[in-house]
Amino acid sequence: MTTSFTGPERHDHSEHQPEPGEVARGGHGSDLINLGDGHHEGGGQLLERFENPGLPEHVHRLGDDDPAAARRSERQVASLFAVSMVATLLFVISYIVVGKGAIVTLPLIGPTKALHVSLGVTLGISLLCIGLGAVHWAKTLMSDTEVVEERHTLRSPDEDREGTVQILTDAAESTQITRRPLIKYSLGGALGLFVVPLGLQLVGSLGPLPHDNLGVTLWDRKLNGKGRRLMRDPENTPIRLSDVTLGSVFHVLPEGIDDVQNPQDAKVKAAVLLVSMQESDIKNAKEASWGIQGVVAYSKICTHVGCPVGLYEHTTHHLLCPCHQSTFDMTNDCEVIFGPAKRRLPQLKISVNDAGYLVADQGFQEPVGPSFWERA
Incomplete structure (x- = not known):
């Protein structure tokens, strides 16, 4: 043959x-x-x-023939899911209780933030126990009989398709989840609680709403009952109107900013760009009235994502944000003419005091920086 x-x-x-x-x-x-x-x-x-030798003979596991062993495996799986739930709850407690400044010293790692350690350990244990429980469940209780499906061409006959649905139904039944309510409810609890840290990280870590934190700057607070003078940054010296020549640009901060409790936070919100232009180039009446002799002051904080806007093009009077190329027209109240920013830069109303120094008559009339939930 x-x-x-x-x-x-x-x-x-x-x-x-x-x-x-x-x-x-x-x-x-x-x-x-x-x-x-x-x-x-x-x-x-x-x-x-x-x-063809075919499939090897199926070897029965202890839980297949011994109901007591199956129940023991069920309790073990449920215990792992329960540990996962406890770890998830500890994650939530750690997120709320552990201070952001707390430090712990770990072997081989050294000093690190206690919050990071607690969140990492609890979240890791939670996920590990869900995985171990699922693996132990599959190894001890789910059906492990090997099945061979002969390959077919194109669409199967309707009876085969119906048979496939029945096989899947039988496979779901073979997991015994409908007959093991302890596993079903503990798995549901473990997976359900595991969503909490993800949502907590997503929503909670966004931080609190700004409320008026971006709407109130140091420019709004009077100094000795008077408007604050405009000070050069970083020299911290006052600016006279006579110092501002045509085309000059000054990076400005409010007077007394180094004396506040958190000067860095105050500088981030109160940074201003002072520019001198021809009065005839200014198209917006409000802009001209809030400036003086063509000298205008605008917030340096981009209304897109808060980058410092500091690139001024003298010929076109365009102000460019270096991060994402948002461009503002300083001749027309800093309207957006290009880029992802959606709002104008807030203008600071300025005047000259009796000594000839530039001062801010009032703070910004709208919040500085990018959008947030309370300000679309």
Whole structure:
């Protein structure tokens, strides 16, 4: 008996076909010796046909035959899910209780923030126990009988498709989740609680609403009952109107900013850019009235994401944000003419005091910086 092979079709123009025992020359230069008895020799090796051994015999697990062992596995799985729930609750407690400034010293790592350690450990334990519980559940209770599905072409007959649905239904039943309510409820609790840290991180870590934190700056607070003078940054020296020549640009902070409780926070909100232009170039009447002799002052905080806007182009009077190229027209109340920013830069109303120094008559009339929930 000879063995037949299926493969790509060959076009052999030779009239002689090899007989049993003869050597057939392959198209790729390989030799195949047909021994005529179910054996083939090729490449110096003797190959013998063998029957398909099929699937190995199913080995029953302890839980398959012993209900007590199955219940014990069920309790173990539920215990792992319960530990996950406890770890998730500890994550929430740590997020609320552990201070952001607390430091702990860990071996091989050294000093690190206690909040990061507590959140990492509790979240890791929560996820690990869910994974271990699922693996133990699959290994001890779910059906592990191997099933072979013969490959078919194109669409299966309707009865086969219905049979597949039935197989999936039976497979779901074989997980025993409907018969093991303890696992079902503990898994639901573990997965349900595991969503809490994700939502807490997503929503809670956004921080509190700004309320009036961006609407009130140091410019709003009078100094000795008077408006604060405009001070050069970083020299911290006052600016006279006579110092501001045509085309000049000053980076400005309010007078007395170094004396407040959190000067860095105050500087972030109160930073101002002072520019001198021809009065005839200013198109907006409000802008002209809030300035003096073509000298105008605007917030440096971009209304897109809060980058410092400090690139002034004298010829076009355009103000450019270096982060995302938002461009503002300083001749028309700093309206946005390009880029992702959606709002104008807030203007600071200025005047000159009796000593000839530039002062702020009032604070910004709208919050500085990017959008937030209370300010679309």
